[in-house]
Amino acid sequence: xxxxxxxxxxxxxxxxxxxxxxxxxxxxxxxxxxxxxxxxxxxxxxxxxxxxxxxxxxxxxxxxxxxxxxxxxxxxxxxxxxxxxxxxxxxxxxxxxxxxxxxxxxxxxxxxxxxxxxxxxxxxxxxxxxxxxxxxxxxxxxxxxxxxxxxxxxxxxxxxxxxxxxxxxxxxxxxxxxxxxxxxxxxxxxxxxxxxxxxxxxxxxxxxxxxxxxxxxxxxxxxxxxxxxxxxxxxxxxxxxxxxxxxxxxxxxxxxxxxxxxxxxxxxxxxxxxxxxxxxxxxxxxxxxxxxxxxxxxxxxxxxxxxxxxxxxxxxxxxxxxxxxxxxxxxxxxxxxxxxxxxxxxxxxxxxxxxxxxxxxxxxxxxxxxxxxxxxxxxxxxxxxxxxxxxxxxxxxxxxxxxxxxxxxxxxxxxxxxxxxxx
Numbered sequence: 001x002x003x004x005x006x007x008x009x010x011x012x013x014x015x016x017x018x019x020x021x022x023x024x025x026x027x028x029x030x031x032x033x034x035x036x037x038x039x040x041x042x043x044x045x046x047x048x049x050x051x052x053x054x055x056x057x058x059x060x061x062x063x064x065x066x067x068x069x070x071x072x073x074x075x076x077x078x079x080x081x082x083x084x085x086x087x088x089x090x091x092x093x094x095x096x097x098x099x100x101x102x103x104x105x106x107x108x109x110x111x112x113x114x115x116x117x118x119x120x121x122x123x124x125x126x127x128x129x130x131x132x133x134x135x136x137x138x139x140x141x142x143x144x145x146x147x148x149x150x151x152x153x154x155x156x157x158x159x160x161x162x163x164x165x166x167x168x169x170x171x172x173x174x175x176x177x178x179x180x181x182x183x184x185x186x187x188x189x190x191x192x193x194x195x196x197x198x199x200x201x202x203x204x205x206x207x208x209x210x211x212x213x214x215x216x217x218x219x220x221x222x223x224x225x226x227x228x229x230x231x232x233x234x235x236x237x238x239x240x241x242x243x244x245x246x247x248x249x250x251x252x253x254x255x256x257x258x259x260x261x262x263x264x265x266x267x268x269x270x271x272x273x274x275x276x277x278x279x280x281x282x283x284x285x286x287x288x289x290x291x292x293x294x295x296x297x298x299x300x301x302x303x304x305x306x307x308x309x310x311x312x313x314x315x316x317x318x319x320x321x322x323x324x325x326x327x328x329x330x331x332x333x334x335x336x337x338x339x340x341x342x343x344x345x346x347x348x349x350x351x352x353x354x355x356x357x358x359x360x361x362x363x364x365x366x367x368x369x370x371x372x373x374x375x376x377x378x379x380x381x382x383x384x385x386x387x388x389x390x391x392x393x394x395x396x397x398x399x400x401x402x403x404x405x406x407x408x409x410x411x412x413x414x415x416x417x418x419x420x421x422x423x
């Protein structure tokens with residue numbers, strides 16, 4: 001990936017990128033990064049989203065160590081960031097490959113040279129399927145695995161692939177789905193029928209099973225564990241029935257960002273099968289963590305002594321209005337901050353008078369408009385027009401997709417790099 005990622009530094013800075021210094025227009029991204037400007041005094045405009053260099057590095061190391069200690073291969077979900085620079089770092093920190101949700105994401109991955117891709121969806125678009133098969137034919141070193149969950153899906157996949165001359169079948173895993181949840185065959189019998197349909201096709205090859213355990217209703221460790229044991233039992237039953245005959249490696253995959261501890265525990269119970277097993281974890285939100293949803297739900301809250309994740313995002317906005325007592329307005333809103341899993345959290349204030357930074361107190365965001373945040377101020381809360389306000393955010397997936405170029409900053413506010421996203 002390194003050459004393709006390195007070329008990102010050659011992109012010119014212009015009006016497309018929010019928050020960057022206006023006087024940087026025309027410089028390359030690499031040239032601007034080399035100037036090591038201060039986020040606060042280097043001409044950056046608000047609102048501006050930044051990533052903590054220290055928190056990012058910490059999170060990469062933590063999940064690399066944790067997954068290795070629990071015998072899990074790791075294919076973090078790339079939809080979280082859609083940032084090839086972060087994919088490169090994740091792979092450098094031991095990731096087997098990167099998970100995708102759709103064909104558009106796979107095309108981005110391939111453009112940046114990712115060779116192992118887990119596509120966690122059933123693809124029934126003929127053009128997409130033929131592109132995938134053509135990519136595998138043209139690049140024998142590329143490994144791609146995708147879902148199947150229905151007889152009709154297998155039929156459509158086979159029809160699309162039989163119209164071309166491709167070097168190898170597509171590797172698929174049967175998805176076991178949760179009743180009332182999202183995708184996936186609902187029963188083991190349905191999974192067997194889908195597997196039989198795959199076996200009858202020359203264009204597909206069954207290599208494993210998968211699920212998404214976060215869809216379990218009223219999820220807790222016991223219910224999630226029981227569901228994952230059904231997946232493990234399905235893998236063992238498929239293997240006993242000879243469904244994986246000739247497969248070099250059997251894939252068993254699960255793992256969002258809320259229950260990867262239970263995934264590790266249950267996957268450790270998987271009995272020996274007829275071929276080596278790739279126990280593939282797909283958690284993606286860990287790379288930046290957050291100050292809301294995942295701060296509350298991370299398994300590290302239950303894993304005493306096994307590590308912690310640190311929030312890497314901060315959105316800096318500016319106070320642009322104090323029209324009434326107890327009310328302030330910031331110049332960041334729904335176009336800049338996520339709000340689907342909780343409103344931003346006011347954390348820091350940087351004085352416009354002297355640059356002093358203090359912890360925020362008595363300040364709560366109560367609503368977001370398109371371009372404004374409504375801040376309720378408690379008694380004694382000090383906030384002036386012009387002050388910069390640092391916000392903690394909830395939900396990495398809907399943070400990244402609002403920003404095309406994100407400064408990476410060190411603890412003292414020095415901008416050292418820019419992370420490019422592709423949504």
